[in-house]
Amino acid sequence: MQKVQLYGPKYAIKDRSIRLNCSSDTVPEGNTAELLMNGTSVNNVRLHQKRCFRTVDVIECVPGVCQCSADGRVFVFYLTPNETGKYRFSCRMKFFSNVSTHGHFETHKIVTNVIDPTPLIKTEKHGYLISLTYSVGFIDIITVLKWSCDNEAIMSESLHNASTSWSVVRLDISKKKSTTLCVCNVSLLLLNFTGSAATQLKYRGRPELLQNEVVYLRNGVVFSLTFYSSEESNIITWYRQWIRLVNSTEQVQTTKQTTLNVLVRGQTVSVEGYKSSLVLRNAKENHLYNIKICVKNYYGISCHRYLASEEKEMKQTKPIIWVIAVVTVIVCGVGFALLFYRQRSEASKITKEKHALWKNGGAPKDKNNPLKSQLTTAKRLLRKAHRQAYASQREKLANQIMTASSSDNKLFHKLLRTQRSDGNRFTKDATKR
Numbered sequence: 001m002q003k004v005q006l007y008g009p010k011y012a013i014k015d016r017s018i019r020l021n022c023s024s025d026t027v028p029e030g031n032t033a034e035l036l037m038n039g040t041s042v043n044n045v046r047l048h049q050k051r052c053f054r055t056v057d058v059i060e061c062v063p064g065v066c067q068c069s070a071d072g073r074v075f076v077f078y079l080t081p082n083e084t085g086k087y088r089f090s091c092r093m094k095f096f097s098n099v100s101t102h103g104h105f106e107t108h109k110i111v112t113n114v115i116d117p118t119p120l121i122k123t124e125k126h127g128y129l130i131s132l133t134y135s136v137g138f139i140d141i142i143t144v145l146k147w148s149c150d151n152e153a154i155m156s157e158s159l160h161n162a163s164t165s166w167s168v169v170r171l172d173i174s175k176k177k178s179t180t181l182c183v184c185n186v187s188l189l190l191l192n193f194t195g196s197a198a199t200q201l202k203y204r205g206r207p208e209l210l211q212n213e214v215v216y217l218r219n220g221v222v223f224s225l226t227f228y229s230s231e232e233s234n235i236i237t238w239y240r241q242w243i244r245l246v247n248s249t250e251q252v253q254t255t256k257q258t259t260l261n262v263l264v265r266g267q268t269v270s271v272e273g274y275k276s277s278l279v280l281r282n283a284k285e286n287h288l289y290n291i292k293i294c295v296k297n298y299y300g301i302s303c304h305r306y307l308a309s310e311e312k313e314m315k316q317t318k319p320i321i322w323v324i325a326v327v328t329v330i331v332c333g334v335g336f337a338l339l340f341y342r343q344r345s346e347a348s349k350i351t352k353e354k355h356a357l358w359k360n361g362g363a364p365k366d367k368n369n370p371l372k373s374q375l376t377t378a379k380r381l382l383r384k385a386h387r388q389a390y391a392s393q394r395e396k397l398a399n400q401i402m403t404a405s406s407s408d409n410k411l412f413h414k415l416l417r418t419q420r421s422d423g424n425r426f427t428k429d430a431t432k433r
Contacts, residue, residue, distance in 0.1 A: 002026050004106040006091040011141065013193055014084050014116040017064070020077040022091035024106070029094040031068075033075035036090045042079065047072040081114045117143070119184045119197035132169045132199065134184045144187040149201075150180050204230050206300025210260060210273070214306060220281040223291055223306055228260060228273040231297040238278045239292040245278070252279040344385040351378040 007021040022033045031047035032055070044055040045066045052061035052068035061067055067076035081087060090109040097104045124131040134145060147154050147169045154169060169182075185196045207229040215222040223238075236255055238245040245251050253276070260273035276293060294303040355378075358364070358371040366372060 002095045002106050004091055004093050004108045006108040006110050008089055008110050008112050012112050012114050013191055014114050015082055017078050017080050020089055023074040024093055027072045029096055031072040034092045035077045038088050045075045084114050084116050087112045087114055117186055117188055117193055118195045119186050121184055121197050121199045123199060132182055141190045146185045149182040204299060207295040207297055207302045209302050209304050212304055220279055221283050222277055222279050224277040225293050225304060226260060226273060226275045227295055229297050235296040236276050237294045241290045250281050344389050347382040347385040351382045354378040
């Protein structure tokens with residue numbers, strides 16, 4: 001009994017030529033072999049007078065189109081699938097039969113999975129975390145995936161299941177103030193395939209307040225704030241004692257674009273940001289309390305409140321040298337207070353982010369686990385920032401008490417309230433001095 005064999009690849013790339021080899025142990029009738037795809041005849045190849053022809057369009061075979069062996073037992077078909085999916089190929093030959101005058105057919109079938117491994121990157125945002133996912137139909141051959149962002153290789157978290165091969169990369173862009181280009185390169189060595197895809201990411205979120213400043217002039221005060229916003233449209237509002245301020249000759253508001261230097265992945269880069277200023281002319285002492293600025297964009301709102309001015313800052317009757325000295329001391333004190341406040345806020349934000357990564361990573365308990373160790377370090381730095389802030393607060397209150405006059409009723413009653421509250425250790429320490 002005659003035996004027909006069809007050989008072809010288990011996997012093939014879409015829009016690439018497939019070689020299908022059909023052979024038999026005896027010469028078929030008419031020296032012809034027929035190729036069927038999904039049950040439908042596609043082509044016939046025939047050996048005639050030692051020349052090989054493709055009968056559908058009657059052209060002579062050449063390598064890459066079709067081929068025949070000299071003995072008429074091997075026929076080669078080339079086919080280029082233009083869609084992905086499972087292709088069921090079969091080769092059919094007719095042989096002479098001693099039983100029937102019509103002969104009989106022998107067929108052999110194979111299945112080829114046509115895939116398109118060209119990367120398609122899907123992005124998903126979860127707060128400050130961006131997930132980049134590459135997936136391809138399940139294949140049981142080695143697939144090499146490499147991710148990079150801004151030409152910097154990054155580690156990928158690869159997941160697999162029974163129906164899809166996929167690679168997921170999670171990026172934290174909370175500190176990124178500009179666009180970044182991420183590229184996924186995929187290689188299938190067995191199929192001699194390499195491909196890549198790229199996607200651009202841009203920081204999206206509420207405004208980031210970067211630096212605030214208070215400058216005391218001879219006839220007024222200037223409050224300023226630099227910030228970064230991913231959006232060009234921002235609503236900026238200044239308040240004084242919870243009352244919204246409007247432009248006038250006594251209170252002038254301005255906002256302009258400026259270049260900011262920010263730290264991104266250990267490197268200082270320049271990005272376009274904004275600087276907003278409020279000038280209060282002929283400001284009285286009670287006008288300097290509860291100055292606040294709020295910046296709002298599509299993703300949220302960020303606010304900053306400036307500290308109240310001390311009484312002696314605005315007294316113009318003292319000699320100019322003392323005014324400069326007092327202003328210098330107060331600005332330095334405000335700077336340290338704001339520094340500790342920013343450090344504590346930054347440490348708290350980092351701790352929350354590390355906790356989210358630790359939780360999403362399965363909440364490992366092993367101290368040697370990178371996620372666990374990063375969370376522990378973040379918590380330690382947060383406690384340190386809290387201690388520094390409390391120490392600054394104690395030092396400030398102690399200085400106020402030491403320099404206060406006997407007629408300062410406001411500070412006297414403030415001290416009474418803090419002493420009567422539970423757990424206010426810093427006021428008890430301050431009164432012992």
